[in-house]
Amino acid sequence: xxxxxxxxxxxxxxxxxxxxxxxxxxxxxxxxxxxxxxxxxxxxxxxxxxxxxxxxxxxxxxxxxxxxxxxxxxxxxxxxxxxxxxxxxxxxxxxxxxxxxxxxxxxxxxxxxxxxxx
Amino acid sequence: xxxxxxxxxxxxxxxxxxxxxxxxxxxxxxxxxxxxxxxxxxxxxxxxxxxxxxxxxxxxxxxxxxxxxxxxxxxxxxxxxxxxxxxxxxxxxxxxxxxxxxxxxxxxxxxx
Numbered sequence: 212x213x214x215x216x217x218x219x220x221x222x223x224x225x226x227x228x229x230x231x232x233x234x235x236x237x238x239x240x241x242x243x244x245x246x247x248x249x250x251x252x253x254x255x256x257x258x259x260x261x262x263x264x265x266x267x268x269x270x271x272x273x274x275x276x277x278x279x280x281x282x283x284x285x286x287x288x289x290x291x292x293x294x295x296x297x298x299x300x301x302x303x304x305x306x307x308x309x310x311x312x313x314x315x316x317x318x319x320x321x322x323x324x325x326x327x328x329x
Numbered sequence: 330x331x332x333x334x335x336x337x338x339x340x341x342x343x344x345x346x347x348x349x350x351x352x353x354x355x356x357x358x359x360x361x362x363x364x365x366x367x368x369x370x371x372x373x374x375x376x377x378x379x380x381x382x383x384x385x386x387x388x389x390x391x392x393x394x395x396x397x398x399x400x401x402x403x404x405x406x407x408x409x410x411x412x413x414x415x416x417x418x419x420x421x422x423x424x425x426x427x428x429x430x431x432x433x434x435x436x437x438x439x440x441x
Contacts, residue, residue, distance in 0.1 A: 215372070242427065253333075253418065253431035254373070267428050301372050305427070318429060320365075320372030 213237055215321030217302050223327045224292050232287040232324045236304030242266070243285040244318060245277060246301040254301055260285055292328045299323045332356045333421050335432035343440050348406040350435050352419030355400065359421040363429065364393060364404045367416045376417075377404070409439045 216235040224230050236243050242261045246254040256269035260279035271277075274292075279285045283304075289296060303318035334353045342348040352362075360381040365373035379386040379393045379402065386393050392405045406413055419432040 244428065246429075246431075253331075253433045254429075256428040256430070259427055261427075267426065269428055303372070317363075317375050317378070318427075319375065322370065322372045 215302055215304050215319055217300075217321040217324050219324060220322065221325050221327075223329065225329055226292060226294065228292050228328075230289045230292060230326060232289070232300050232302075232326070234285045234287070234302030234304075234321060236283050236285070236302075237306070237319055240304035240306045240319075241283060242305045243279055243283065244303040244305075245271075245285070245287050246303065246320075248299040248301065248323075249295075250298070257287070289326075294328050297326060297328045299325050331433070332359075333419055333430050333432040335417075335419055335435045337435050338433070339436040339438070341438045341440055342409045344411060345408045348404075348409045348413065348437055348439070350404040350406075350417050350419075350437065352402045352404075352432050353400060354402075354421050356421070356423070356430075357400070358423045359430070360424045361422050362393070362395060362402050363420045363422075364391075365418045365420060365431075366413075367418060367434070373418055406437075411439050411441055413437060414439045 218233045244259040245257040248254040257271040259267045263279045274290050277287045301323045303320045305318050363378040364376040367373045377388050377391045379395050395402045416434045416436050418434045420429040
């Protein structure tokens with residue numbers, strides 16, 4: 212079965228550079244979520260999109276922006292990178308129908324992009 | 330402010346025995362709880378979930394118990410198998426809010 216695809220899998224950048232992370236959701240999934248997991252920490256919610264509109268916002272720095280495109284893929288743009296941005300960035304997607312018998316839409320995670328800022 | 334806590338960073342269990350992973354939460358607005366399993370170099374994989382209107386949900390070898398009054402949930406894996414060795418994250422969400430709040434994870438090691 213198709214899963215969430217993230218690219219690149221690894222990215223190395225210098226301080227003050229920019230980075231763009233891409234996420235391709237599972238086909239027919241219309242909602243995309245971005246999470247950041249620092250070393251030894253739990254994943255922290257950054258932002259989500261539903262039908263190309265921002266649906267929720269978490270602890271996302273102003274230096275970061277994201278959008279969801281007409282084909283439902285999403286990109287997380289990160290500018291003025293700092294050492295503290297080094298983390299694993301996960302994208303997750305969910306479907307409009309959710310899980311049978313549940314009113315909640317389960318989130319399926321991609322493998323993540325490991326960003327290292329030097 | 331860690332709203333979802335997993336106080337055991339690691340746990341070792343003999344193969345065939347029961348593994349019990351614990352999770353506590355502080356936000357009484359959470360009404361849906363999930364367990365995710367994560368292998369190295371992979372994203373979290375959904376395991377099992379439970380709504381706050383239930384106190385138990387079972388799926389094969391995995392059972393999740395929820396004690397709302399204690400704001401505590403646990404994941405039972407029985408019998409434990411070597412392939413269960415992974416990091417397990419507890420997560421919670423509020424009604425009407427899609428985002429997940431994760432715990433810090435517990436690394437489970439199954440000893441053959």
